Amino acid sequence: NAGVTQTPKFQVLKTGQSMTLQCAQDMNHNSMYWYRQDPGMGLRLIYYSASEGTTDKGEVPNGYNVSRLNKREFSLRLESAAPSQTSVYFCASTKGTVSQETQYFGPGTRLLVL
């Protein structure tokens, strides 16, 4: 099992460019999440998908869109990147939507927007 995989690992964008961050899990999990991590801010939830076919906004959704392509894949799109979106992005998954669930995280995508 690869667990949760993310591509790319690193990316540099210019302001206004667009890109899609890819995430896939091979654990047959139902729920998937996108977080951003900034120094001193911990993890902040951008979007999540409780199950295939559903997506919901998290704490900081502005400037992002998501697609739950199928049960395995959950992508995050930046339509017009801004320097404020420079961050480390983590994808995570859980088997279900019970509060005791353990989250499994990918290795992260480090994004720099110039």
Added chain:
Amino acid sequence: AQSVTQPDIHITVSEGASLELRCNYSYGATPYLFWYVQSPGQGLQLLLKYFSGDTLVQGIKGFEAEFKRSQSSFNLRKPSVHWSDAAEYFCAVGASGGSYIPTFGRGTSLIVHP
């Protein structure tokens, strides 16, 4: 809504010394509590979690945490720190009712001196 505070941004210990990382939560009912570790350049990995039963929880890598309802705390401990424990540690609280998605603290960075 639940919230979590990690009062210490950085903690420095010597290798072989004991460790305690603090976590305080705010939630009206019984919380679900987690500690995750993030090694440099990696995603988060679950160390341990509490949702019922014995208030002293054992985790991986020799870590333990104790749930103290009267103090709204869930502090992480290790009797003897190894250099490989240098990492970022995140406490998270989940709600037994309402949103199932945990809220993360801002993290504590552990520095281990040889």
